[in-house]
Amino acid sequence: MGVTDLAQAFSDLVRYETRLYNALGARLKAEHGLSTGQYEFLRFIGGRDDCRVNDLAREFAIAVGATSKGVDRLEAAGWVARRPNPENRRSCLLGLTDAGRQLLDAATPTFEDELRIRLAGPLTAAALDRLASTVARLRSTVEDAGIGQPTG
Amino acid sequence: MGVTDLAQAFSDLVRYETRLYNALGARLKAEHGLSTGQYEFLRFIGGRDDCRVNDLAREFAIAVGATSKGVDRLEAAGWVARRPNPENRRSCLLGLTDAGRQLLDAATPTFEDELRIRLAGPLTAAALDRLASTVARLRSTVEDAGIGQPTG
DNA sequence: GTCGACTATATTCCACGGAAGATACTTCAA
DNA sequence: TTGAAGTATCTTCCGTGGAATATAGTCGAC
Numbered sequence: 001m002g003v004t005d006l007a008q009a010f011s012d013l014v015r016y017e018t019r020l021y022n023a024l025g026a027r028l029k030a031e032h033g034l035s036t037g038q039y040e041f042l043r044f045i046g047g048r049d050d051c052r053v054n055d056l057a058r059e060f061a062i063a064v065g066a067t068s069k070g071v072d073r074l075e076a077a078g079w080v081a082r083r084p085n086p087e088n089r090r091s092c093l094l095g096l097t098d099a100g101r102q103l104l105d106a107a108t109p110t111f112e113d114e115l116r117i118r119l120a121g122p123l124t125a126a127a128l129d130r131l132a133s134t135v136a137r138l139r140s141t142v143e144d145a146g147i148g149q150p151t152g
Numbered sequence: 153m154g155v156t157d158l159a160q161a162f163s164d165l166v167r168y169e170t171r172l173y174n175a176l177g178a179r180l181k182a183e184h185g186l187s188t189g190q191y192e193f194l195r196f197i198g199g200r201d202d203c204r205v206n207d208l209a210r211e212f213a214i215a216v217g218a219t220s221k222g223v224d225r226l227e228a229a230g231w232v233a234r235r236p237n238p239e240n241r242r243s244c245l246l247g248l249t250d251a252g253r254q255l256l257d258a259a260t261p262t263f264e265d266e267l268r269i270r271l272a273g274p275l276t277a278a279a280l281d282r283l284a285s286t287v288a289r290l291r292s293t294v295e296d297a298g299i300g301q302p303t304g
Numbered sequence: 305g306t307c308g309a310c311t312a313t314a315t316t317c318c319a320c321g322g323a324a325g326a327t328a329c330t331t332c333a334a
Numbered sequence: 335t336t337g338a339a340g341t342a343t344c345t346t347c348c349g350t351g352g353a354a355t356a357t358a359g360t361c362g363a364c
Contacts (some may be wrong), residue, residue: 004265005276008282010172012193016291017169019212019300021160027329028298037350040163061170066315066351073349090312090359115158122293125156127286132161134275134283139168142273148171148178152353174352189320205343218321220344225319242329242342302325311360319352330341
């Protein structure tokens with residue numbers, strides 16, 4: 001157990017994540033016509049009844065302006081609908097349309113299959129479990145500290 | 153050791169990486185006036201004598217067109233210079249200017265300090281070492297398979 | 305009741321990446 | 335020698351995200 005080369009670990013982490021995201025995107029686009037980011041938005045919106053633009057922005061650590069435009073595109077595609085929030089007229093609530101839910105249902109097995117191949121496949125069950133708990137810990141420390149959340 | 157929730161592990165990995173990249177960017181921008189991506193390009197170019205646009209594109213798994221434009225911006229900032237490749241007139245070689253090398257030298261302690269805080273800090277030495285070896289393994293499996301490399 | 309501080313989203317401009325196509329160059333088989 | 339196949343980069347158009355700003359709405363102190 002020597003001194004870990006942090007720059008190398010960082011590079012490996014970012015390069016792996018970039019290629020994994022691209023690989024998911026290529027497959028989702030080819031088989032279902034949507035990008036990885038769109039899939040993630042649909043999955044998040046579809047998993048709750050009271051999703052707002054701000055909730056998406058916080059979950060994905062992107063700016064609320066960018067999130068609003070991303071929701072515009074999902075709306076234009078017919079997969080998501082905005083509806084007024086009875087509790088707060090400044091915001092609206094997001095929901096999947098029937099087409100959006102059908103697309104999510106169709107794309108999820110593809111998404112999970114590619115993760116089995118590219119994330120679980122190269123690792124032992126023990127190594128995968130440790131990776132999962134380590135990245136969960138790292139995520140919670142930066143989120144709890146409010147680190148890395150864009151401003152606009 | 154149960155069945156690992158791959159979608160959750162994927163989400164934690166991507167959300168953590170996004171926030172880490174943003175946190176590095178905020179600090180590098182505030183202290184040195186460059187983005188994380190620009191820093192990574194300078195570091196890669198500065199570490200070799202014969203870097204070409206294609207080499208950068210492969211290393212960072214981005215399209216060569218995008219890489220060329222990124223190099224344009226580093227050139228415009230005065231940190232990188234293109235020079236003809238005597239062995240192949242189709243390509244050119246990239247090098248750091250004096251200003252680019254000074255900037256890299258100044259920014260590297262900041263980069264490494266932020267990695268100590270956000271990557272090493274929350275983990276034991278053993279957990280960090282295992283994370284490093286696991287992401288190195290994952291990276292090499294996708295790169296060896298040519299997965300996730302854009303086309304343009 | 306009012307008003308200031310704060311919240312929530314949309315819009316605009318710009319940076320940066322993807323994909324496709326254009327152009328220049330290299331290599332090797334015929 | 336030549337030409338086809340492949341290589342290397344640049345350019346264009348478009349998608350997507352960041353930051354700043356504008357607008358609308360909420361809430362609590364005074």
